[in-house]
Amino acid sequence: MPYVIVLTIFCLFATEMRYYQGERIKVKSGKTVEVEMNTYADTTYNWTIFEKPDAKIIKLVEEKPNGLNKKKQIKHIFVFKGLKKGKTEFLLRRVRNGKIEKTDSKHRYKVVVE
Numbered sequence: 614m615p616y617v618i619v620l621t622i623f624c625l626f627a628t629e630m631r632y633y634q635g636e637r638i639k640v641k642s643g644k645t646v647e648v649e650m651n652t653y654a655d656t657t658y659n660w661t662i663f664e665k666p667d668a669k670i671i672k673l674v675e676e677k678p679n680g681l682n683k684k685k686q687i688k689h690i691f692v693f694k695g696l697k698k699g700k701t702e703f704l705l706r707r708v709r710n711g712k713i714e715k716t717d718s719k720h721r722y723k724v725v726v727e
Contacts, residue, residue: 638724640695645674648722649688650705652679657710660689663719664704670726671695695726 640646650660659678666672675692682688691705700723707718 636720636722638722639727640671640693640724641727642695642697645692645694648691648693648705649682650691650720652687652689658714659708660691660705661708661713662691662703663706663713664702664721666693666703666724667699667701670697670699670701671724693724698726700725 638646638648652659662673671693673691674694675690677688677690677692679687680690682690702721702723705720705722707714
């Protein structure tokens with residue numbers, strides 16, 4: 614199934630939204646970033662964090678498996694918060710019926726917290 618990755622940076626009281634496409638994320642310490650993965654409510658697949666990021670640099674603060682984004686599209690949304698300056702990475706893998714799929718359905722994200 615085709616999928617699109619949209620990364621959206623949310624800053625509290627920000628006047629501008631920044632959008633990232635690709636698998637590199639920059640976020641300021643204390644701010645959050647959302648990673649939106651395509652999912653379909655009528656299927657049995659979803660996403661999981663297969664390799665976790667360095668918990669001293671960035672942490673998962675919320676996960677919405679069937680969340681609605683601003684365009685009212687159903688997405689699997691991961692919300693991370695930058696904790697301190699540094700670099701880390703994490704890997705998302707697609708899961709079907711509770712099992713990791715043995716396909717190319719994986720995405721590695723390189724994160725820089727400024």
